[in-house]
Amino acid sequence: MTPMPTGRTAGQLADGWTNPLRDPRDKRLPRIAGPCGLVIFGVTGDLSRKKLMPAIYDLANRGLLPPGFALVGFARRDWAADDFGDVVLKAVREHARTPFRQEVWDKLAEGFRFVQGSFDDDHAFDQLARTLHDLDRVRGTGGNHAFYLSIPPSAFPVVCKQLARSGLSAQDGDQWRRVVIEKPFGHDLGSAIELNEIVNEVFPEDSVFRIDHYLGKETVQNVLALRFANQLFEPIWNSHYVDHVQITMAEDIGLGGRAGYYDGIGAARDVIQNHLLQLLAFTAMEEPVSFSSDELRAEKIKVLNATRLVGPLEETTARGQYTGGWQGGEKVVGLKEEEGYDPESRTETFAAITVEVDTRRWAGVPFYLRTGKRLGRRVTEIAVIFKRAPHLPFDATMTEELGQNALVVRVQPDEGVTMRFGSKVPGSQMEVRDVTMDFGYGTAFTEASPEAYERLILDVLLGEPSLFPVNQEVERSWQILDPVLEAWAAREDGPDPYPAGSWGPDSANRMLARTGRTWRRP
Incomplete structure (x- = not known):
């Protein structure tokens, strides 16, 4: 199947996934991912439940995922596909940023799959390969799949080797395969070099996405x-x-x-x-x-x-x-x-x-x-x-509260920028004190800032490695x-x-x- 281009903007896909009032010619709108799927290893962990699953729903709710998007969970739990769907639904209702819309959820849930197994289980990875091939046929994912390793770094080598053994890391023609790695990236320089070598044996560096959620x-x-x-x-x-x-x-x-x-x-x-x-x-x-x-x-x-x-x-x-x-x-x-x-x-x-x-x-x-x-x-x-x-022509007793000018970028939780500078206190004397001038995201923009994982997961699916x-x-x-x-x-x-x-x-x-x-x- 020929993959669809990834340069589309929100508004070009309808059917409950986008806002039809958006003009697709508006260059300011974000791009949406082309046909693809995401596999999460460690899908039962807190990161997956509190961040990854809600971010995927929020992307779908914003019209930034393709209609045929597929989400595959891999874990040792003895779950059926419906059980996995219930877990994702609970995570979305508890932690999603955007309002719950049933029509969006129904379309997203059609692409859910679950594969049971451990990281050293050849049969489980063979089953994962068959599941992804079936999704390419049924959902139109086009052979494009990202593998999110939400697992301890000690498990990276065995999972990477299994992905290579089962053929899941191989890229054919215009298809892409990408791996997403959570920190820590090693525990010192030597272990980081070793880890990078292990990952790059299976995935070329341009297919490796190391997530630092602050970025x-x-x-x-x-x-x-x-x-x-x-x-x-x-x-x-x-x-x-x-x-x-x-x-x-x-x-x-x-x-x-x-x-x-x-x-x-x-x-x-x-x-x-x-x-x-x-x-x-x-x-x-x-x-x-x-x-x-x-x-x-x-x-x-x-x-x-x-x-x-x-x-x-x-x-x-x-x-x-x-x-x-x-x-x-x-x-x-x-x-x-x-x-x-x-x-x-x-x-x-x-x-x-x-x-x-x-x-x-x-x-x-x-x-x-x-x-x-x-x-x-x-x-x-x-x-x-x-x-x-360098020179303050004021009486020293009047400048005790005058500090140094500062520019403060607040990353979290009250996102914004503050400038601190000196200003005259109202009155008959030249008394100067520190004051602040503040910009806050919450008051300056009507649209709420997306969660970091929304941006980063979308960038993985788009193949945008800047962050x-x-x-x-x-x-x-x-x-x-x-x-x-x-x-x-x-x-x-x-x-x-x-x-x-x-x-x-x-x-x-x-x-x-x-x-x-x-x-x-x-």
């Missing part, structure tokens, strides 16, 4: 629009005016039931290696020639190649473990009291590092990256802190972080304690205080 967030992509669509910021986006940059991802929750996964990984591997270094690359990159995937990736790789740790690491990095305390009016336990956690563990739940980007634009500007659990509130932000004005890190980015990120992990492992003392609801250990404050700076309180 699918509208506010992360808005960093590029903010910088390159506005002449206002470019003249001051450099070391002449910027004092330092703080990139923060804070969570107000503990480990909960993730103790088994988290122990031995820690905050630095879980967040800094991927999310925060990617946010740094977007913040510090030069303007690409175009926003094609190759040009965008090339500029990000340049930034990562120019990024180096600032030492000595015992003074420019910090790590901690949360202890019990009060948070949000509730008494919570410390990490070592969490169920299933090793009380002797040295795994950190807070991590902070200092890096610099050795380019003409950013020379001498420190970038502080921090992440942690059980912190003061849930927030992810990029704060560009500017240097103080997916390649081998070189992953391996370079580990090269940056590995010396920190090795230095921490070599120390006799473990992570510093910090109470739940605080903003991290004292060592994190000392890390900035040594240069006369302080952490921004989100």
